[in-house]
Amino acid sequence: MKPKYSFVIPIYNEESNIFELSKRLQDVAEQLDGTTEFILINDGSRDRSLILMRELHEKDSRFCYLSLARNFGHQIAVTAGLNFVRGEAIIIMDADLQDPPELAIAMAEQWRSGYQVVYAQRSKRHRENWLKRLYAYWFYRLLKRLADVDIPTDTGDFCLMDRKVVDVLNAMPERNRYLRGLRSWVGFRQTAIKFERDSRFSGERKYTFRKSFSLALNGIISFSRIPLRISTYVGLISAAIALIMACMVLYWRIVQPTAPLTGFATIHIAVFFLGAVQLVSIGILGEYIGRIYEEVKGRPIYILGEVGGFEDNQGLPQRLR
Template identity: 70%
Template sequence: MSPKYSLIIPIYNEEATIAALYERIRAVIDRLDGSTEIILINDGSRDRSLPLMRELHHHDPRVCYLSLARNFGHQVAVTAGLNHVRGRVAIVMDADLQDPPELIPKMIEQWQQGYQVVYAQRTQRRKEGWFKRSTAYVFYRLLKQLADVEIPTDTGDFCLMDRQVVDVLNAMPERNRYIRGLRSWVGFRQTAVKFDRDPRFAGDAKYTFHQSLTLAISGLVSFSSVPLRISTYVGLFAAFVAVIMMILVFYWRIAYPGSPLTGLSTIVVAIFFLGAVQLLSIGILGEYIGRIYEEVKNRPLYTLSEVAGFEQVTEKAFDRDHPTQAHPEEIS
């Protein structure tokens, strides 16, 4: 029989946390009102994460795992988990224990009250540096102002989603995925559960500043066309400034023939200014064109090297989304 709840946990080099993660999750799911499957997704880990996942699967049949053929990134790993859920409810959480498993029963309570998406909203970020807190604060509020849909502030991927929402997400063909944005876009009844975010249990943060910035840009470009309009506005402003400068230079040449303002320095500043505007506009346009290029290639979103714990995987997950993959029974 299919489980009632499905936990989706992407893992990348988390050998130091897997044991503690499993113990805390087991303590929670043993008290739930229905059966639960734990879906671990190995996102190309280079440590002992995959062997530990195999051990957990042999020890506890509720533990299933997918092993991606290489590191495809956190959002793709979450998508792989969503493609394979069998429960009526999917719960997405990180493996570093910054997302506390003890919050799951409270999220389920909200689902039982009729909410189809329950997202965890951070009230505090314990032991995080001021720079990370400040940039996250600014980004979430900027995204909320610019995005075409209302994306809640201070939320990550830690959430509960009803099966109906999961099916809609799985039907979306997008390749540059920003799960928390897609989760907002689909609609349905949504609510927040607030919590204080703990520091990592062990190991180093897997999201570097560059990766966080890339994810932020992806979220902004995927859910807003405002950057394109900004480049247009900047171009109009540059044209206005150029006209003003032309009038001033013409005036200075007549009124002050020997003025240094009509010399080479003015021309150089104007060239650099217009060049910067052009490069900025081309860069913004390139972000959107790059996403179009990724979409039209139509490659599989991910490839799997190993699957275990799924007695039956729907044909939709393998044939439509991943037509080049072997059937899971052939892999294992």
């Protein structure tokens, strides 16, 4: 029989968290009103994570696992898990236990009341430095202002989605995926559950500033054309400033030949300013062209190295059967 609930959990070097994670997931499963499966996705871990996932599967058949051939990134690992889910309600969460598994019970209640997307909204972040909190605060509000769709603030990938929503997401072929944005883009009835985000149970955080910045940039580029418009506006403003400066220099040359603003420094400042505007504009344009390049190559989004728990083929996507 197909399970009613499916948990999708990407894992990257989380061997110190897997035992506690499995224990809490099993406790949650006992409180849900239906059968449950847990899909663990090994995203190219270098520690014993895959070995522990195999052991979990041998002890409890509800634990299935996918092992990607290399590290494809968090968003792609979640996408792989969504391709394999068999449940009616799908919960996405991280393995570091900053997303409390127990919140899935409240999410399931909202789902049964008719909501098709129930996302967890962070009201507080424990043991995160002020710089990380400040960066996250302004990023989500900037994204909300720039995006073409209404992406809720202070929300990550931790959510419950109805099977209909997941089927729509699986039908989307794009490779540069920002799932919390796609989740908002598809629509359906959505609601939030507020929670306080815990600190990591064990180990070091995997999302470095560089990875967080890359994800943030991907979210903005994927759901907004405003950066392109900004570069156009800045170019027009720069052209207007350059025209005004040209008129002023011409005036001073004729009326006040000794004016200080006609000197070498003024020319240098104008050249550097216009050069910076051009380079920034080219960089923004390059981000969009790079995404077009990734899409048209048509490579698979991920490559599987090992699959456990889907031997009956019922959970395999059609293209893999």
